[in-house]
Amino acid sequence: MPDSPAPARPTSAPLNGPGLAAGVGAYVLWGVLPLYFPLLQPAGAVEIIANRVVWSLLFCLLLLAVTRTWGAFVAALRDRRTLGLLSLAAVLLAVNWLVFVFGILTDRVVDAALGYFINPLVTVTLAVVVLRERLRPVQWVALGFGAAAVVVITAGYGQLPWIALTLATSFGFYGLIKNRVGRSVGAVPGLAAETLVLAPLALGYLVWLGATGTGTFATEGLGHALILASSGIVTAVPLLLFNSAARRLPLSMIGLLQYIAPVLQLLIGVLVLHEQMPAARWWGFGLVWVALAVLTVDGVRTGRAQRLSRRAERVSAG
Numbered sequence: 654m655p656d657s658p659a660p661a662r663p664t665s666a667p668l669n670g671p672g673l674a675a676g677v678g679a680y681v682l683w684g685v686l687p688l689y690f691p692l693l694q695p696a697g698a699v700e701i702i703a704n705r706v707v708w709s710l711l712f713c714l715l716l717l718a719v720t721r722t723w724g725a726f727v728a729a730l731r732d733r734r735t736l737g738l739l740s741l742a743a744v745l746l747a748v749n750w751l752v753f754v755f756g757i758l759t760d761r762v763v764d765a766a767l768g769y770f771i772n773p774l775v776t777v778t779l780a781v782v783v784l785r786e787r788l789r790p791v792q793w794v795a796l797g798f799g800a801a802a803v804v805v806i807t808a809g810y811g812q813l814p815w816i817a818l819t820l821a822t823s824f825g826f827y828g829l830i831k832n833r834v835g836r837s838v839g840a841v842p843g844l845a846a847e848t849l850v851l852a853p854l855a856l857g858y859l860v861w862l863g864a865t866g867t868g869t870f871a872t873e874g875l876g877h878a879l880i881l882a883s884s885g886i887v888t889a890v891p892l893l894l895f896n897s898a899a900r901r902l903p904l905s906m907i908g909l910l911q912y913i914a915p916v917l918q919l920l921i922g923v924l925v926l927h928e929q930m931p932a933a934r935w936w937g938f939g940l941v942w943v944a945l946a947v948l949t950v951d952g953v954r955t956g957r958a959q960r961l962s963r964r965a966e967r968v969s970a971g
Contacts, residue, residue, distance in 0.1 A: 671897075671901065672897065672898045672900070672901025672902045673898070673901075673902060673906070675894040675897040675898040675901070676894070676895065676898030676902055676906070676907065676910045678891070679891040679892070679894035679895035679898060680891075680911065680913035680914045681913060681914075681917065682887075682890065682891040683891050683914040684913055684914040684915070684916070684917025684918055684921075685917060686753075686757070686887075686918075687757045687762045687765070687918055687921045687922065687926070688925070689887060690757045690758065692880055693877075693880055693881055693884070694758065695869055695873065696868075696869045696870075696873075696877075696881065698751055698754045698755040698758055699751065700858075700859070700868060700869065700870075701754050701881070701884070702747065702750050702751050702855070703854075703855040703856075703858045703859050704859065704870070704881045704882070704884055705884040705885070705887075705888055706747070706848050706851045706852055707848075707855050707859065708881070708882050708883075708884050708885030708886075708888075709844065709848045709884070709885040709888040709889060710845060710848035710849055710852050710885075711885055712885035712886055712888070712889050713841055713845035713848060713885075713889060714845060716841050716889065716893075717841060717842065717845060720841070722839065722841065725838065725839055726841075726845050726846065729834075729837075729838045729843065729846045730846060730849075735837065735838060736846070738830050738834050739838070739843065739846045739847055739850065740847075740850045741830055742827055742831060742843075742847055743847035743848070743850040743851050744851075745823045745824075745826050745827040745830070746823075746827055746847055746851075747851055748819070748823045749820060749824050749827065752819045752820055753765055753768075753820060755816075756816045756820075761816055762918055762919075762922030762926055762928060763918075763923065763928045764814055764816040764817045765816060765817070765918055765922075766915040766918035766919040766922060767814060767817035767915075767919075767941070768816060768817035768820030768821045769820065769824070769911075769914060769915040769918070770912070770915045770938070770941045770942070770945065771799060771802075771803075771817055771818070772820070772821045772824050772825055773908075773911075773945060773948060774795065774796060774821075774941075774944055774945075774948070775822055775825035776825050776829075777792055777795070777796060777948070778825075779825050779826065779829050783829060784829075789955075791947060791951040792947075792948065792951060794947055795944040795945075795947040795948045795951070798941070798943050798944035798947065799940070799941060799944045801940050802936075802937040802938070802939075802940035802941045802944070803818070805933055805937045805940060806933055806934060806936075806937035808933065809931060809932070809933020809934065809936075809937070810933065814937075831843070840892055840893065840895075840896035841889070841893070841896075844888075844889065844892060869881075898910070908949070908952065909949065919938075
């Protein structure tokens with residue numbers, strides 16, 4: 654899933670062909686990640702994330718040099734408040750990455766997909782709890798369906814779907830923080846700063862693995878080392894595509910495109926990896942989809958009403 658949420662933009666922005674292609678490409682790449690991470694075995698989840706952090710940082714630094722955007726990166730590091738928020742975002746990002754990779758490597762791709770389906774509902778909840786926003790009745794209905802989905806899945810399994818809830822919650826808070834700094838820090842400088850915060854711990858862990866002979870980077874052949882190193886590109890490329898799309902497409906279109914990734918993850922989990930889908934799971938997913946449909950319809954109607962209102966105000970003012 655996206656490593657950075659869409660920056661704020663007018664909902665009336667025209668539909669753009671290259672922007673749409675970039676958006677679809679980003680979410681498709683995020684959607685097929687369950688097929689990529691198993692290729693990194695026998696590396697475990699923590700080793701994979703440590704490599705992802707280090708190689709993502711190196712790739713971002715290369716991009717900063719190519720695009721000559723060092724200034725934005727340095728400015729983010731010098732601003733104490735921005736660096737503090739990005740550091741917190743980095744911790745949330747590490748938790749999200751680690752749980753996602755752990756879910757994939759332990760044959761719980763469907764649970765991971767559920768987490769990203771639930772994520773919009775968590776975002777709405779954070780708007781109420783943290784930002785003190787008032788929800789419309791329809792949004793409360795959607796949240797009710799989402800809560801019912803968690804109850805149904807928990808009752809069917811006898812335990813909370815912790816992977817899904819952790820992914821949704823960590824990315825929800827990550828998005829909230831990035832929303833506060835996203836207008837002043839671009840995608841690449843932001844990711845570079847976040848991975849820089851995590852890099853000392855990640856690099857130290859990789860050095861420890863190498864010293865104890867328990868790492869896989871130098872022991873599983875050149876092919877394995879190259880695939881681990883490619884995690885930096887795998888992280889940054891869809892982020893750049895997403896950033897390109899977010900600058901060209903209406904926010905409502907970005908909201909619809911975000912469902913491509915969990916749909917693909919669900920299909921991979923069920924059709925490719927043959928994970929079990931008992932009745933409780935289907936009922937839970939069904940309730941989540943109803944909630945998302947309610948949110949989507951309400952969002953489209955509200956956006957249309959706001960555009961008409963602004964247009965009327967301009968006409969009356971003119």
